[in-house]
Amino acid sequence: MPSKLKTAQLAPLLAALLAIGAHASAQDQVVRIGVSGPLSGANAFAGKDDENGVRLAVEELNTQKIKVGGKPVRFELQSEDDQGDPKAGVNVAQKFVDAGVKFVLGPYNSGVAIPASRVYNDAGILMSTVGTNPKITQARYPTVFRIVASDNQVGGSMAAYAAKELKIKTVGVIDDRTAFGTGIADEFAKQARASGLTVAGREFTTDKASDFATILTSFRAKKVDAIFFGGYAPQGAPMARQMKQLGMANVRLLGGDTLCSPEMAKLGGDAVGGNVMCAQAGAMLDKQAGGPAFKARYKQRFGRDADVYAPFFYDQTMFIAQAMKSANAVDPAAVNRQLRTLTYQGVAGSYAYDANGNLKKTAVTVYTFKGGLLVPLASY
Numbered sequence: 001m002p003s004k005l006k007t008a009q010l011a012p013l014l015a016a017l018l019a020i021g022a023h024a025s026a027q028d029q030v031v032r033i034g035v036s037g038p039l040s041g042a043n044a045f046a047g048k049d050d051e052n053g054v055r056l057a058v059e060e061l062n063t064q065k066i067k068v069g070g071k072p073v074r075f076e077l078q079s080e081d082d083q084g085d086p087k088a089g090v091n092v093a094q095k096f097v098d099a100g101v102k103f104v105l106g107p108y109n110s111g112v113a114i115p116a117s118r119v120y121n122d123a124g125i126l127m128s129t130v131g132t133n134p135k136i137t138q139a140r141y142p143t144v145f146r147i148v149a150s151d152n153q154v155g156g157s158m159a160a161y162a163a164k165e166l167k168i169k170t171v172g173v174i175d176d177r178t179a180f181g182t183g184i185a186d187e188f189a190k191q192a193r194a195s196g197l198t199v200a201g202r203e204f205t206t207d208k209a210s211d212f213a214t215i216l217t218s219f220r221a222k223k224v225d226a227i228f229f230g231g232y233a234p235q236g237a238p239m240a241r242q243m244k245q246l247g248m249a250n251v252r253l254l255g256g257d258t259l260c261s262p263e264m265a266k267l268g269g270d271a272v273g274g275n276v277m278c279a280q281a282g283a284m285l286d287k288q289a290g291g292p293a294f295k296a297r298y299k300q301r302f303g304r305d306a307d308v309y310a311p312f313f314y315d316q317t318m319f320i321a322q323a324m325k326s327a328n329a330v331d332p333a334a335v336n337r338q339l340r341t342l343t344y345q346g347v348a349g350s351y352a353y354d355a356n357g358n359l360k361k362t363a364v365t366v367y368t369f370k371g372g373l374l375v376p377l378a379s380y
Contacts, residue, residue, distance in 0.1 A: 028074045031330050033058060033317060034096040034125075036089060036106035036116065039081035042207070042234035045263050045307065046108055050130070051079045052302050053313030054105050059301075061321050068324050075321075082116075084109045084207075093119035102332040103320055105313050107131060111179035117144050126332050126339070128316045130309045132256070132281075133183035137356045143336060145357045147316045148309070149281035149364050151180075154256045155187030157364040157380040158228070158279040162254060163195035165378065166277075168226045170198045171254075172219035174239075176207045176231035184256045185230030192228070200224050207232060212239045216246055226252035233259055236276075237267030244271040257281055261308050265372035272369050277377070282348045283363040284376045285311060290347035315346030 035054050037047030058075045066073050078101060082089040089112030096104055097119065104120060104127045107113045113131035120127040121141035128145045129136060132154060137146055162168040171192055175185035189199050200222040203215045216239070219227055227243070229236055236259045243251060252275055253259075259278035268276075285291035294314065298306040323338035324330050343352040352360045365379045 028072050029068060029330055030074050030076055031103070031324075032076050032078055032099065032101045033320075034099075034101040034104040034106075035077065035079040035313075036082045036092045036096070036104055036112070037079075037108040038084035039079070040083055043084050043108070043232055046232075046258075046261070046309065047081070047084075049307035049310045050106060050108055050313045051077075052298065053306070053310030054079075054317050056298060056301055056310075057314045057317035057321075061318070066321065066325060068330055069328050073321075073324065073330065082107055082109075082112050084112060086111050086115050089113075089116045090119055092116070093125075096120075096125065097123045101125065102330075103335075104128070105316060108309070109178065109180060110136060110183060114139075114179055117141055120144070124332055126320070126336055128320075130312060131180065133179045135179070135183070137358050140356055142357075143332070145316070145339065145353055146359065147312045147351070148257070148359070149362045150358060151184040151187040151256070153362065153364050154279045154281060155184045156191040157366065158254055158256065158277070159188050159191035159195050159197070160380065161277070161279070161366045161378060162192065162226060162228075162252075163197055166226070166252060168197055168252070170200050170222070170224045170226075172200050172203065172222065172224040172227045174203045174205060174212075174215060174227060174229045174231070176205050176209070176229075176235060178207050178231070180256075180258070181207070181230035181232075183230070185228065188228045188230070188254075188256075205231070205235065207235060209235055210238050212242050213246070216242055216248065220246060220248055220251075224251060226254050228254045229259070230256065231258065233261045233263040234267065237264050237272060240264070240268045240276055241271040243275075249275065251275070252277060254278070257308055260367050260374060262305060262372070262374075263307070265369055272372075274368050274370065277366060277368045279364050279366050280308060281362055281364055282312065283379055284365050285348060286376075288347060288349060289345075294347040311346070311348035315344070315348055315351060318346060319344040319351055 110131035110133035327334040
C-alpha cells in the first residue's frame with residue numbers, strides 16, 4: 001500500500017486547492033438584482049408575487065451558468081420592502097445605490113415609482129417598473145422602463161369594452177387618491193366619455209378604506225350601470241361585497257390590472273364573479289407559447305399560483321440577462337443600449353421599448369371571474 005501523506009506534505013496541497021477554488025470564485029461576475037415592492041401591508045401579496053417572479057428567473061439563470069465577457073455571471077437577489085409608500089421607496093432606492101445594485105425590478109406602486117425613479121436615474125441604475133401612471137415615463141429618464149401597458153392603454157381598453165361589449169350607458173368613477181388609482185381613473189373617464197358613456201360622477205376614497213357604503217349609495221341613486229374603481233384588490237373586494245349588500249348585484253364593477261388578482265376572489269368570496277371585470281396588460285398567458293410552462297414552474301417552486309405581475313418581472317429579468325449577453329458586458333449603460341435595441345419574447349408576450357422606456361406594443365386583456373378564477377373575455 002502507498003504510504004500516507006504526512007500532514008506537512010498535505011498542507012501545501014490543500015492550500016493550492018483552496019487557492020484554485022478562490023481564484024475560480026473570484027472570476028465570477030456578481031450581478032445584484034434589486035426588487036422594490038410592498039412586502040408588508042394590504043398589498044404584500046402582490047409584492048411577494050413580484051419578488052417570486054424575479055427569484056425564479058435568477059435561480060434559472062444561475063443554473064444556466066451564463067458567461068459575459070468570457071467570465072461566469074452569478075446573479076444575486078436583494079429584495080426590500082418599500083411598504084407601497086413613496087418615502088420608504090426613496091429610502092429603498094438609496095439603499096440599493098449604497099449596496100452597488102445596478103438593476104432594480106419595481107416599484108410596484110406608481111406613487112412609489114415616480115419619486116424613486118429620480119434616485120435610480122441619478123445613480124445610473126436601470127429601473128423596470130409595473131407602475132402604470134403615465135408620469136413615470138413622462139420624465140424621460142433614460143434608465144427607466146415600464147414593463148407593462150400604461151394607464152392610457154389599460155383604462156382605454158376597459159372603457160372600450162364597457163361601451164362596445166357591455167353596452168354600458170352610465171358609469172360612476174371612484175379612485176383611491178393614489179398615483180395609480182387617480183391615473184387609471186382619469187384615463188378610463190376620458191375614454192368612457194369619448195366612447196359615448198355618461199360619467200355620472202367622480203368619488204374618492206383611500207387605499208386604506210374599507211367602508212364604501214356612502215359612495216355606493218350615491219351611485220345607486222343615480223342608477224349607474226357600472227362603477228369603475230381605480231385602486232387595489234384589498235379595497236375592490238369589500239367594495240364588491242358592499243355592492244351586493246346594497247342590492248347592486250346587477251351593477252358591474254370595473255377596474256384595471258390590480259383587480260385582476262386572485263386576491264379579489266379570495267377576499268370578495270361569492271360577491272366576486274361575472275359582475276367584476278378588469279383589464280390587464282399583456283396577452284392571455286395561457287395562449288402564450290411559454291405561459292403554461294411558466295405557471296407550472298412557478299407553482300412547483302412557490303406552492304401557489306402566479307398573480308398579476310410575476311410573469312412580467314420574470315420576463316424583464318430574463319431580458320436583462322439577454323441584453324448582457326448581447327452587450328458582452330454587465331455594465332448598466334451597455335445593457336441599457338441593448339434593451340432599447342432588442343426585441344425579447346417572454347412568457348407573457350413580446351418586449352421592445354421606445355425612447356421613453358414604454359413598450360412599443362402591448363396587448364391588453366379584459367377578464368372576469370368564474371369560480372374564483374380569472375377567465376379572459378377579450379384582448380385589445
